Amino acid sequence: MRNIMRRALTPLAVLLLAACGAGDEKTTGDRAEPAEPSSRTLAATVERADGYDTLAGVVANAGLTHVLEGVGPYTLLAPSDAAFGAGGAGAFTDETLRAQGAALLRAHIVPGALTRADIAAALGRDADGSVQMRTMADTLLTFSRDGEAIRVRSESGASARLTGEESVASNGVLQPVDALLVRQDQPAAATTP
Amino acid sequence: MKTIIPAAAALVLALGPAQISLAQDHGRGYGGDHARSDDGGKGGGRDSGRQAERRQDSGPDRSGQDSRGNRGRGGDDRRATAAVERIQSRAPGQRSDDGGRDRKDDRGREAGRRDQAAREVERVVARREAGPLTVFRVEPERGLVRGCPPGLAKRNNGCLPPGQARQIARARYDYLWNARRDDGVYRYDDGYLYRMDQRGSVLGWLPVLGGALAPGAVWPQQYAYQPAPDYYTDYFRLNQPYDYRYANGALYGVDPRTQAITQVVALLTGQPITVGQPMPAGYDVYNVPYPYRSQYADTPDGLYRYSDGYIYRVDPTTQLVQAAIQLLA
Numbered sequence: 001m002r003n004i005m006r007r008a009l010t011p012l013a014v015l016l017l018a019a020c021g022a023g024d025e026k027t028t029g030d031r032a033e034p035a036e037p038s039s040r041t042l043a044a045t046v047e048r049a050d051g052y053d054t055l056a057g058v059v060a061n062a063g064l065t066h067v068l069e070g071v072g073p074y075t076l077l078a079p080s081d082a083a084f085g086a087g088g089a090g091a092f093t094d095e096t097l098r099a100q101g102a103a104l105l106r107a108h109i110v111p112g113a114l115t116r117a118d119i120a121a122a123l124g125r126d127a128d129g130s131v132q133m134r135t136m137a138d139t140l141l142t143f144s145r146d147g148e149a150i151r152v153r154s155e156s157g158a159s160a161r162l163t164g165e166e167s168v169a170s171n172g173v174l175q176p177v178d179a180l181l182v183r184q185d186q187p188a189a190a191t192t193p
Numbered sequence: 194m195k196t197i198i199p200a201a202a203a204l205v206l207a208l209g210p211a212q213i214s215l216a217q218d219h220g221r222g223y224g225g226d227h228a229r230s231d232d233g234g235k236g237g238g239r240d241s242g243r244q245a246e247r248r249q250d251s252g253p254d255r256s257g258q259d260s261r262g263n264r265g266r267g268g269d270d271r272r273a274t275a276a277v278e279r280i281q282s283r284a285p286g287q288r289s290d291d292g293g294r295d296r297k298d299d300r301g302r303e304a305g306r307r308d309q310a311a312r313e314v315e316r317v318v319a320r321r322e323a324g325p326l327t328v329f330r331v332e333p334e335r336g337l338v339r340g341c342p343p344g345l346a347k348r349n350n351g352c353l354p355p356g357q358a359r360q361i362a363r364a365r366y367d368y369l370w371n372a373r374r375d376d377g378v379y380r381y382d383d384g385y386l387y388r389m390d391q392r393g394s395v396l397g398w399l400p401v402l403g404g405a406l407a408p409g410a411v412w413p414q415q416y417a418y419q420p421a422p423d424y425y426t427d428y429f430r431l432n433q434p435y436d437y438r439y440a441n442g443a444l445y446g447v448d449p450r451t452q453a454i455t456q457v458v459a460l461l462t463g464q465p466i467t468v469g470q471p472m473p474a475g476y477d478v479y480n481v482p483y484p485y486r487s488q489y490a491d492t493p494d495g496l497y498r499y500s501d502g503y504i505y506r507v508d509p510t511t512q513l514v515q516a517a518i519q520l521l522a
Binding site: 037062063064066067070071072073074075089097098099100101102103104106107109110111112113114118119121122126131132133134135136137138139140143154155156168182183 | 366368369370372381384401402403404407408428429430442443456457458459460461462463464473474475476477478479480481482483498499500501
């Protein structure tokens with residue numbers, strides 16, 4: 001009797017799991033299996049996301065909307081409006097700062113589709129507990145564990161944590177971060193050789 | 194889904210030795226002929242058909258492609274293309290098209306392209322001795338143009354006498370341009386980056402994305418670029434009548450008559466990744482695009498990493514690049 005019950009329950013459990021997966025939209029937390037990508041591009045996803053108006057403005061101002069609508073794929077580490085404000089870079093939506101906006105965005109974009117599950121899996125495999133990805137600005141971002149969260153640090157020393165929920169777009173992934181990944185307070189003299 | 198991944202992994206494992214031997218074979222005797230046969234056999238009808246129609250001047254990985262009789266599945270091709278064919282057979286409905294490009298257009302190629310299963314055509318290009326697969330070199334100085342930029346008179350040794358660095362003022366956002374510590378000092382002004390020495394003299398200059406390199410602007414005459422390889426025409430779907438150029442991390446479309454930049458197409462890392470060489474730093478995390486994840490999942494024998502339109506297969510122990518896979522729609 002007990003065996004029959006088990007055999008009956010197992011497929012039921014599988015069905016329930018499958019149903020849970022199907023009910024997901026395009027966002028995911030830290031699940032082992034990422035959700036199916038939405039039909040929206042990365043550009044459209046940024047436009048529609050709540051709390052990322054500054055980022056959307058910087059993308060448009062820098063003339064990179066077409067890039068984020070294209071084939072890609074890219075993973076955009078997306079600073080929130082608060083992050084732009086705290087970093088003093090809210091002005092990058094201004095038309096006099098187009099090149100600066102483009103440079104900032106490139107430092108926040110890595111190639112391919114990077115989900116939290118992918119990063120977590122890489123961190124789990126790595127003996128040092130840190131893994132690196134290369135940005136479009138040709139700098140390296142270092143990911144590591146920060147308690148429950150994932151921290152990302154740039155070569156310049158700026159660091160942020162992955163927050164909120166990722167969004168898988170048709171041509172990449174939006175990974176919200178809580179701070180800018182470029183250093184603001186580093187004095188220019190420090191870079192003089 | 195959970196059963197597919199192990200199956201895919203098993204398939205990849207089975208193919209792994211075959212692919213490696215393919216790389217080795219080609220490494221020994223690789224030349225233009227092999228490239229041609231590669232395309233015909235692996236890519237199947239669609240790929241060689243397209244090449245026959247469009248390709249005159251080929252990139253480094255397709256030397257002198259011309260019309261090939263061997264279209265379709267190329268079942269009689271005795272090399273390890275059998276390995277590739279097995280992958281192709283898992284994409285139902287895609288291989289039925291044997292013809293050239295026109296026929297595919299009639300069938301609504303755009304719709305077919307969007308179909309994820311239809312994108313699983315690959316051409317494993319594993320050339321050891323033909324140099325880097327990606328055309329781009331990482332310019333150590335980003336294509337810096339030596340000397341004085343237009344508008345700054347040449348004085349002494351570098352355009353500006355010492356102390357006049359104020360002319361290219363230290364701007365509030367200098368940190369953006371000096372993120373790479375080993376790079377020297379750069380200042381930004383009005384569309385251009387200027388490389389400075391300690392005394393404030395200008396050593397060189399380059400136009401930057403969003404500044405002098407923006408839609409509407411004319412391509413600066415002295416600024417060198419690399420023409421986009423044919424593969425990128427396919428991958429990025431560059432179907433406008435523009436010159437497509439790569440420079441310093443971005444792919445631009447340029448009107449050939451006016452030399453005006455019409456669009457920024459893509460961002461690229463520009464990393465030169467070469468089969469047989471170590472994978473560069475910065476590809477630690479699995480980042481394969483979604484449509485290809487079921488096909489290219491990490492295994493103990495091979496890791497897959499995406500960069501600039503290619504999926505690279507990397508040996509987990511040696512970190513050497515084993516294969517570069519083009520992703521053709």
